[in-house]
Amino acid sequence: MTQVAQPSRSGVTDLYFDFLCPYAWRGLELADVLRREHGMRFRLRHFSLVQGNHAENPDRKHPTWWLDRQVAGQGSDYQAGSLNAFLAGQAALQQDEDAAWAFTLALFRAKHQPAEGVPAIDLRNDGQIRLLAEATLDADAFGRALEDQEGLRAALHEDLQDSATLGVFGTPTFHLPDGNIAYFRFANLVTEPGAALDLWTLYTRVLTDGARIETVKRAK
Secondary structure, three states: OEEEOOOOOOOOEEEEEOOOOHHHHHHHHHHHHHHHHHOOOEEEEEOOHHHHOOOOOOOOOOOOOOHHHOOOOOOOHHHHHHHHHHHHHHHHOOOOHHHHHHHHHHHHHHHHOOOOOOOOOOOOOHHHHHHHHHHHOOHHHHHHHHHOHHHHHHHHHHHHHHHHHHOOOOOOEEEOOOOEEEEOOOOOOOOOHHHHHHHHHHHHHHHHOOOOOOOOOOOO
16 A cells, blocks of 8 residues: 655665565565665664554554563564564664664575575574674674663664554555655565666556556455
């Protein structure tokens, strides 16, 4: 569903995602190609599917149950894992942009595209997440950032609040600089630069077309 909202940061597309979602992973891979190969600018933002679908939040725009206010390690595996991953993601964002993207993609790949014979990462497992951080980040700085749980939760809450205000309901959702915002679910991983640009052009053309296309969904 497409809606017009207030513009995101000038020249930057906000990308809302959840580590639990394989479609969000594909969206991140697409955006990474576009930013590296075509100079486009994206900002990593967090949206919680657990919060959005929580029974206490029948109105996603006005949630009463917030993921960032939950006790670490408690609740369902999805709740505990996504909170842990989001806080790690916020810690990674305190480093330079390329490092933050490298960590975010590494975490997504470990969850949704693990190496052959290797089980998918358990997002609740701090040790596994720290191993990814050692490979992609300044591990000492990452460790220090994780100590500021209050600050990380505040940053996460800002993302969750913004996504609620915008009416985000699924991931990945792209909030374009012109104010257009829409969930974009596609089945195939796209990493070739030309194909990535073609897909992005198609997506943005649908959003900006005067017909105001709101839903295209394949029959099953």
